[in-house]
Amino acid sequence: MLCRGLASPRRTRADPHLVASLASLQRATQRYKAIGTKKHKPEEVVAKLRQVNVLVSQGHSVADAIRAIGVSEVTYYRWRKEFGGLKTDQVRRMRELETENARLRKAIADLTLDKLILQEEARGNF
Numbered sequence: 001m002l003c004r005g006l007a008s009p010r011r012t013r014a015d016p017h018l019v020a021s022l023a024s025l026q027r028a029t030q031r032y033k034a035i036g037t038k039k040h041k042p043e044e045v046v047a048k049l050r051q052v053n054v055l056v057s058q059g060h061s062v063a064d065a066i067r068a069i070g071v072s073e074v075t076y077y078r079w080r081k082e083f084g085g086l087k088t089d090q091v092r093r094m095r096e097l098e099t100e101n102a103r104l105r106k107a108i109a110d111l112t113l114d115k116l117i118l119q120e121e122a123r124g125n126f
Helices: 016-035 042-057 062-069 073-083 088-123
Strands: none
Touching: 042 062, 042 073, 042 088, 062 073
16 A cells, blocks of 8 residues: 555656756756866966966956966956965965964864863863
8 A cells, every 4th residue: 555645656757857857957067066176276376367467468458368368357356366466486385384374273272172171180070
């Protein structure tokens, strides 16, 4: 005996509209994932920003120069805001400092937690 709301065992073929919609959704998802997969290293970003500056100084429009490096205008202006006047070695140093900063913050958090545990133990609250 079947409960109400469950599919009949006779229905074995999928609805063609549903299959087409699912296939379309899968293609759109793959396209969306492919859009954001390209990551540029900071050194590459600085090089591309310099390339735009060279093209603009040669008389090209900013929009044409941005298209020539293969990124969107939004990406270009975000990069310019983030990496504006930095040189390649400065970007590398900044990345190293950010990594060290994150490591030190984690160490501080671990030591603070250890200190709190020892204080609780000294009070006899454990």
